[in-house]
Each structure stands twice: as C-alpha cells, then as structure tokens.
Amino acid sequence: MSRGTIVITGASSGLGAEMARQFAALGYDLGLCARRTERLDELRTEILAAHPERVVAVKQLDVTDDAAVFTVFDAFAAEFGGIDRVIVNAGLGKGAPLGTGKHAANRETAVVNFLAALAQTEAAMSIFRAQGRGHLVMISSISGLRGMPKTLTTYAATKAGVAALAEGLRAEAVPGVDVSVIYPGYIRSEMNDRIKHEPKFMVDTETGVRAMVAAIEKRRAKAYVPDWPWIPIGFALRTLPLPLVRKLL
Numbered sequence: 001m002s003r004g005t006i007v008i009t010g011a012s013s014g015l016g017a018e019m020a021r022q023f024a025a026l027g028y029d030l031g032l033c034a035r036r037t038e039r040l041d042e043l044r045t046e047i048l049a050a051h052p053e054r055v056v057a058v059k060q061l062d063v064t065d066d067a068a069v070f071t072v073f074d075a076f077a078a079e080f081g082g083i084d085r086v087i088v089n090a091g092l093g094k095g096a097p098l099g100t101g102k103h104a105a106n107r108e109t110a111v112v113n114f115l116a117a118l119a120q121t122e123a124a125m126s127i128f129r130a131q132g133r134g135h136l137v138m139i140s141s142i143s144g145l146r147g148m149p150k151t152l153t154t155y156a157a158t159k160a161g162v163a164a165l166a167e168g169l170r171a172e173a174v175p176g177v178d179v180s181v182i183y184p185g186y187i188r189s190e191m192n193d194r195i196k197h198e199p200k201f202m203v204d205t206e207t208g209v210r211a212m213v214a215a216i217e218k219r220r221a222k223a224y225v226p227d228w229p230w231i232p233i234g235f236a237l238r239t240l241p242l243p244l245v246r247k248l249l
C-alpha cells in the first residue's frame with residue numbers, strides 16, 4: 001500500500017536523491033525530476049530493487065523553464081491521480097562577492113534558487129488548490145536566516161526569499177494545504193564536495209537527510225536540521241550582531 005505520492009525536484013544527486021531513497025523506504029511513491037535523467041534512471045532502478053512494490057516515475061526537467069515546470073508537475077499529477085507532497089529542492093550554490101565581475105554566477109543562482117522555486121511553488125499550489133489538499137516543502141538553508149558575506153551573499157538572499165514565499169502561503173492558510181520550510185545546515189552533497197576545508201558540523205548525506213525527512217513527516221512549519229547544532233546556531237544567527245554572524249558559518 002502506498003502512503004502517498006511525493007514529487008521531488010533536483011532528485012538526481014545529494015539531498016534530493018537521498019530523500020527519494022528514504023521516502024521510498026517509508027512507503028511513498030515518487031515523481032523525480034532533474035536535468036540529468038541518466039542519474040534519475042539509475043536512482044529509480046536502485047529504489048525499485050530495494051522496494052519493488054513502489055512506483056517511481058522520472059522526468060527530465062530544467063526548473064528554469066517555467067512552462068516545463070507546469071507541464072511536468074501536471075503530468076505527474078495526471079499519472080498518479082494527484083500529488084500529496086511537492087519538495088522544492090533543486091538548487092545551485094554558485095556565487096561571488098557582489099561587484100566583482102561575476103554577475104553571471106550570482107544571476108544563475110538567483111534564477112534557479114528563487115525564480116524557478118517560484119514557478120515550482122505556483123505549479124504545486126495550483127494542483128493543491130484543485131485537490132483541496134497537499135504539502136508544500138521548501139528547501140531553504142541556515143544561511144538564509146541572515147545576510148551573508150562574499151560568495152554566500154546571493155545564495156543566502158535566495159534562501160531567505162523562498163522561506164518568505166512559504167511563510168506568505170502559511171499566512172494565507174490555504175484550506176487543506178500544509179507548508180514546511182526546511183533550513184539544512186551543512187550536509188555532504190555535490191554542492192559542497194569541492195570545498196577545500198570541510199565546514200564545521202558537516203554531516204554525511206544519509207544522517208542529514210534523515211533529519212530532514214523526520215521534520216517533513218511531522219509537517220513542521222520550520223525546521224533547522226539536524227537539530228544539533230543548528231537549532232542553537234539558528235537562534236544565534238537570528239539574534240547576534242552582524243560582525244559575530246560572519247564568524248558563525
């Protein structure tokens with residue numbers, strides 16, 4: 001028996017792929033999308049080998065193609081007869097200090113992490129409003145809690161932006177629709193595996209995603225994950241003066 005259907009964007013690597021594995025193990029059917037379909041096909045084969053009773057559909061999607069986002073989400077909804085949860089996860093970690101000639105990298109991050117997240121939210125909410133139910137999950141970041149310096153400036157702004165979108169929807173209180181914002185700390189993935197010095201408190205993908213999945217399953221409105229050390233760091237980030245904030249991440 002299926003516990004429901006979850007659509008995950010950015011499922012070809014890192015947190016998205018691991019969420020797919022862990023939600024399949026919990027009994028959910030999956031609609032997975034990303035640009036690298038060979039990765040999605042491999043993941044589908046791996047999940048079905050472990051859980052042959054599950055249904056896993058994969059579709060190619062570049063989330064910066066607005067029309068494709070609506071088409072792909074609607075196609076998953078038609079295929080599964082509805083969608084119970086959408087996880088807006090696709091993201092990019094490029095960035096450079098503002099005004100240093102790297103506008104293209106900052107723009108790309110803003111487009112993928114914010115504008116494309118907006119399109120995904122519109123597409124998901126249109127399905128949820130029609131169904132009268134659904135769970136929207138926005139993957140933000142601990143770095144979205146405050147303005148961040150240098151290479152993180154644009155990335156952090158996009159992550160604050162998506163959290164604000166989700167909070168706006170929570171304020172609207174759409175009948176039958178729950179909205180969760182997940183603020184991961186450092187979790188090993190493709191996004192950070194080229195960083196020379198491993199950040200403090202980095203956890204492996206499985207451990208980090210286990211904390212994300214637990215918070216999502218509880219439909220928490222906000223979750224800093226894993227709890228330790230990110231709940232106290234999150235509190236400090238929101239309250240300390242900027243010169244101290246700079247030293248925390």
Ligand SMILES: NC(=O)c1ccc[n+]([C@@H]2O[C@H](COP(=O)([O-])OP(=O)(O)OC[C@H]3O[C@@H](n4cnc5c(N)ncnc54)[C@H](OP(=O)(O)O)[C@@H]3O)[C@@H](O)[C@H]2O)c1
Nearest residue numbers: 010012013014015034035036062063091141187189190191
């Ligand atoms: N890892 C961390 O420590 C951490 C911390 C806080 C927040 N996050 C957030 O967690 C989310 C997942 O990141 P990750 O760490 O798992 O990084 P990752 O391993 O680099 O995965 C990023 C995913 O996003 C997809 N993606 C990127 N651009 C896309 C596009 N234009 N269209 C469709 N899919 C696209 C990639 O798929 P394709 O390249 O195949 O399209 C990939 O599946 C991101 O939103 C990130 O900001 C991560």
